[in-house]
Amino acid sequence: MVRALRGHGLRIGPAETVDAAAVLDVLGFTDRERMRAGLAAALLRSDTQRTVFDAAFDLFFPLGVGTPEAVRALRTDLPAVPADPEPPRFGRPDPLRDDLRERLAAALAADDRAAQARLAGEVVEAFGRYGAGSTPGSDGWSAHQALGRLAPETLLARILAALRAAGAATDLSDLVLADEIRRRIRDFRALVTGEARRRIAELRGPEQIAERAVAPTVDRIDFLYAGRDQLAELRRTVHPLARKLATRLAARRRRAARGHLDLRRTLRRSLTTGGVPLRPAHRLRRPARPELVLLCDVSGSVAGFADFTMLLVQAMSEQFTKVRVFAFVNRTAEVTDLLRSGDDPARLAARILTGARVTGYHGNSDYGSALGDFAEHHLDAVGPRTCVLVLGDARTNHRDPNLDALRRIAARARRVFWLNPEQPSHWPTGDSAAPAYAEVVEMHSCRNAHRLGELIARLLPV
Numbered sequence: 001m002v003r004a005l006r007g008h009g010l011r012i013g014p015a016e017t018v019d020a021a022a023v024l025d026v027l028g029f030t031d032r033e034r035m036r037a038g039l040a041a042a043l044l045r046s047d048t049q050r051t052v053f054d055a056a057f058d059l060f061f062p063l064g065v066g067t068p069e070a071v072r073a074l075r076t077d078l079p080a081v082p083a084d085p086e087p088p089r090f091g092r093p094d095p096l097r098d099d100l101r102e103r104l105a106a107a108l109a110a111d112d113r114a115a116q117a118r119l120a121g122e123v124v125e126a127f128g129r130y131g132a133g134s135t136p137g138s139d140g141w142s143a144h145q146a147l148g149r150l151a152p153e154t155l156l157a158r159i160l161a162a163l164r165a166a167g168a169a170t171d172l173s174d175l176v177l178a179d180e181i182r183r184r185i186r187d188f189r190a191l192v193t194g195e196a197r198r199r200i201a202e203l204r205g206p207e208q209i210a211e212r213a214v215a216p217t218v219d220r221i222d223f224l225y226a227g228r229d230q231l232a233e234l235r236r237t238v239h240p241l242a243r244k245l246a247t248r249l250a251a252r253r254r255r256a257a258r259g260h261l262d263l264r265r266t267l268r269r270s271l272t273t274g275g276v277p278l279r280p281a282h283r284l285r286r287p288a289r290p291e292l293v294l295l296c297d298v299s300g301s302v303a304g305f306a307d308f309t310m311l312l313v314q315a316m317s318e319q320f321t322k323v324r325v326f327a328f329v330n331r332t333a334e335v336t337d338l339l340r341s342g343d344d345p346a347r348l349a350a351r352i353l354t355g356a357r358v359t360g361y362h363g364n365s366d367y368g369s370a371l372g373d374f375a376e377h378h379l380d381a382v383g384p385r386t387c388v389l390v391l392g393d394a395r396t397n398h399r400d401p402n403l404d405a406l407r408r409i410a411a412r413a414r415r416v417f418w419l420n421p422e423q424p425s426h427w428p429t430g431d432s433a434a435p436a437y438a439e440v441v442e443m444h445s446c447r448n449a450h451r452l453g454e455l456i457a458r459l460l461p462v
Contacts, residue, residue: 001060004210005043008052009220009450016043035061048217048237055194055214059206062198063117096126097149105155108184109162120191123150128196140203143189143196152185159184219449223305223421224393231304234449235311241453242315248457249319253289290387290414290460291322295374297392298352299329299365305421306391307348309452314339316456324381327352329359330366332373334381365395367433368402375405382412387460390418390441394427394434401433406440417459419446 002017023038036057044053100123107115128146159181201209218233219241226234265281273279294313296306310325317323327335333356339348352358360369382388388409394401410416418437420427424445427434437443444459446452 001056001206001210002043004056004060004207004214005053007211008056008214008216010043010049010052010217011045012043019043032061032063048219052214052217055197056210058194058198059201059210059214062201100126100150101152101155104150104152104188105158105162108152108155108181108188109159111184116188117191120188120195123147123192124195124199128192128199141196141199143193146196147189147192152188156181156185219453221449222447223308223449224302224447226304231307234304234308237449238308238311239315241449242312245312245453245457246316246319249316249460252457289319289321291383291385292320292324292460293381293386293388293413294323294325295332295370295388295390296325296327297329297365297367297370298327298358299363302391302393302421305446308449309389309391309419310339310348312452312456321385326374326378326381327356327358328370328373329353329363330369331358331360332370332378333357334378364397365392366399367392367394367396367437368400368405371405371409372402375408379408379412382409384412384414386413388413388416390416391421392418393420393422393432394418394437394443395431396433398431401436403436403440406437410441415459416441417455418443419452419455420444421447423447 002012002020005012020039020042023042024035027034027038029035036054039057040050040053044050100119104116104119104123107119123146124141124143126146127149128141128143130142130145131140156178160178163177163181197209197213200213218230218237221230221234260283262281262283266277266279269279269281270277292313294310296310297303298306306327313323313325323336324334325336325339326332335352335356338351338356360366406416418441420434420443422432422434422445426432427438427443434443442459444455446455
């Protein structure tokens, strides 16, 4: 399990692994949830890692499953739920499905987690199997197939009516109560997904399933494929990541202040100690905080990448003498003031697109036009102490990449780095001008927040 967690980016060393073994020695294997809590305390360093840990724990320490007869014997009496006013339109009648839906409605109404866990196993057993051995290795279990047959979302009205009839939560409005029922249904869907994953792990081994089926931590989710909820979670990690990066930059700045070893002065000092260089001398320097310019593509799917980077740089602004931010689609405009406003970070891209002139007569990305616009109107923002970060996928929609404009920017700046959210194997494909731009400035693949933090801490001057 530790090896699988390391594969998903969790930093777990031998000391933590030994501690986890000691935890199991003390707690034993009788109480699974107590085991889960103990191992999490020994292995994890932050709450953001808990989702990955829970998924891996369920694979390597699965919930015990008995025979179908034993499962049926454990069924508890649940409160009755009124029947559907209209039979669900699932085609021909299915007594097994109707029985499971009725029992699930009762379990959700009672918020009985134990009954829901048992039902998850029965649902996967009844509706989740596929393959039937026709092809070697084709057998498996599908949570999507099982949930599609059961359709638990259609039970909302039944459960709400049951709770109202029983007088439950009379102080809550129907809207609040409906949200609570939806949460319970989501939790049951997660139970079914975990049960299907456990059964696949029994067939193919937990190591293989942990490598492919366990979702990564939020800082390792690709910017280009992150959904709305994942982007919102990423924005919540901006300030902790900014504090960590600020600490690293400050440490680099302290080390750099000493300068390089001055061999001649060190040897002269050693004359007073018989030729032993006890007191090394350094070439002292006065490092100044650099200036930073961001040039961000805010169009299409790369907008999430640009949003996160701009928010991160804003949170780290104290580490730089000056920070200026420019956004573009096919025209370039300064958005530093828009970034400083205290509005909702989720609306940053919308504020930029509506509050700044970043588009011309068309709404498609045009890096050549945008770079030319910056070089013509905003080149005074770049100086010998300026580090320029260009953020974008370099897809020009088959227009002129305008390499001369990028060369003019690079000639004035101290350093220029291009952060591309696509993987390098995609750079030479389609309408991408990444290979051409990479010949002018350094281009780095930056697909997730973890990689972005590494690049900022390593590349930016001190």
